[in-house]
Amino acid sequence: MKLSDLKTAQQVIEERRQDPAFRAEWDRTAFARDVALRIVRYRTENNLTQTALARMVGMTQSVIARLESGDQPPSIPTLAKLSKGTGMEFDVKITRGSVEFVAA
Template structure:
């Protein structure tokens, strides 16, 4: 098999999203993944380790690691602490039983 024969991550995800069970889990974790990406982007843009960010926001490294995993959505209180400690803004909307970021 050649490297050119391999599917891209996007192609694999597109195929997996056709599976109803996978799609349900993908949709359930969408907000958590968005938060995870924002935290990771903030950390890398500011050259912080998980421990460094945790100190900055008054949390533990393990909490930051869990947030970055994107498996579980953070609480409103957690988002408030992140915002207070970093200046990040989280504009969110609750609608139809889902949670999503609102474009700024």
């Protein structure tokens, strides 16, 4: 198989979203994935390890690792700690049972 024959991650996800079980799980974890991506981006842009970030925000490395996994959405107090320790902003909209970030 050639590299050019491989599908992109986005193509694979779009195909998998046709499966109702996959789509339900994908949608359920959307907010957690958004938080995870923001944390990873912050760490890499600031050259921080998980441990260094954890110290900055008053958490443990294992909590940062769990947040970065994107499996479970963080609590509001956790987002507040991250914001206080890093200056990251989280504008959140909760509507009809869904949670999402809104443009600041």
